[in-house]
Amino acid sequence: MTAAAAGAGAALQVDRLVIAYGVAAPAVREVSLDLAPGDVHLVVGANGAGKSTLLNAIAGTLQAAAKLVAGHVTMDGSRLERWGPARRCRAGLRLVMEGRRVFPDLTVADNLLAGAHLTPRSAVRAELEKVFAHFPALRPLTARMAGQLSGGEQQMLAIGRALMGRPRLLLLDEPSLGLAPLLVDDIFGRLEEIAARKELTMLIVEQNVTAALPIASHVHVLTDGQLSWSGPREEFEGMSSFAVSYLGANHRPTAPHGEGS
Ligand SMILES: Nc1ncnc2c1ncn2[C@@H]1O[C@H](COP(=O)(O)OP(=O)(O)O)[C@@H](O)[C@H]1O
Ligand SMILES: [Mg+2]
Structure with missing residues (x-):
């Protein structure tokens, strides 16, 4: 196939x-x-x-x-x-695990980039924009440590990180x-x-x-x-x-x- x-x-x-x-x-x-x-x-x-x-x-x-x-x-x-x-x-294939596992000691931006390790560099910016289009609440939080986010924000980040891998x-x-x-x-x-x-x-x-x-x-x-x-x-x-x-x-x-x- x-x-x-x-x-x-x-x-x-x-x-x-x-x-x-x-x-x-x-x-x-x-x-x-x-x-x-x-x-x-x-x-x-x-x-x-x-x-x-x-x-x-x-x-x-x-x-x-x-x-x-x-x-x-x-x-x-x-x-x-x-x-x-x-x-x-x-x-x-990507799994968003139970309990919204994010890297607490990394910033939101670095969490998202960690999800893009297999994504061609030329495509990363566009994927990031797509994640922010779906989850606008994340955009002003990019420099924040993920461990400081609310539960809802962490779940958005966990999903966003998975999406970064296309x-x-x-x-x-x-x-x-x-x-x-x-x-x-x-x-x-x-x-x-x-x-x-x-x-x-x-x-x-x-x-x-x-x-x-x-x-x-x-x-x-x-x-x-x-x-x-x-x-x-x-x-x-x-x-x-x-x-x-x-x-x-x-x-x-x-x-x-x-x-x-
Ligand atoms: N590490 C483990 N060792 C033994 N039994 C386990 C383990 N993890 C899960 N189970 C058992 O497997 C069954 C299914 O668990 P799980 O897949 O976590 O269910 P759910 O996600 O629907 O809550 C449960 O009976 C649970 O107790
Ligand atoms: Mg379960």
Whole structure:
């Protein structure tokens, strides 16, 4: 299979993936996903469901205790599990880890530049401008130490740093974790703008289903390591049992993209 053109999203296939920590029951059991270039898929699930394990398996950042027991992951047809994290990074994969990991003792500017170590020097300025266009709050903070930023600003920086690498596949691990509700809506609004550029494919794992749902075309429900349901967002919203357990009894389906506000 030939690689997709630069600036286009990657295809991602996860095929019956099984990941276990030691001898415990697998944390991820026979999980399969299929994302076309430019897709935005959402994996929802409770604490401990296996969301981070799944993303780390795709990114190549599993902890030493975790073992890929079975299954495989392909990005544009290349078998990722044969590659280390650096090679996956060169192929255009980026993970924004849970808990907004930034370099606290580096400035905002240096954090962003650290994300651009594989980006051609001639393109860095333009990528920086794109990050500031999506996250204008970061522009006046470039000289600030990242450790001094608010939680919301750090999350914007973590996402911005990933974007500086011009990813074709962006994995986001609970981008809303620990943020105030207004900031959560803001972050997902920005992610929606980024997705609309159609330059990358996104896989988001979240517990805050209500906030994340409007930007996804497909939803997967992870329950104790297994996908208990997968389908289009509209179908997820239409099912009263899911709507009530994940979204609350008063939920109204979101308008399709491009309509309404
Ligand atoms: N280092 C580890 N050693 C043993 N078990 C782990 C380790 N990390 C995670 N687990 C277990 O794997 C399961 C999935 O964890 P995780 O992927 O972090 O879930 P989530 O991100 O959905 O909260 C949980 O039962 C968790 O206790
Ligand atoms: Mg997690």
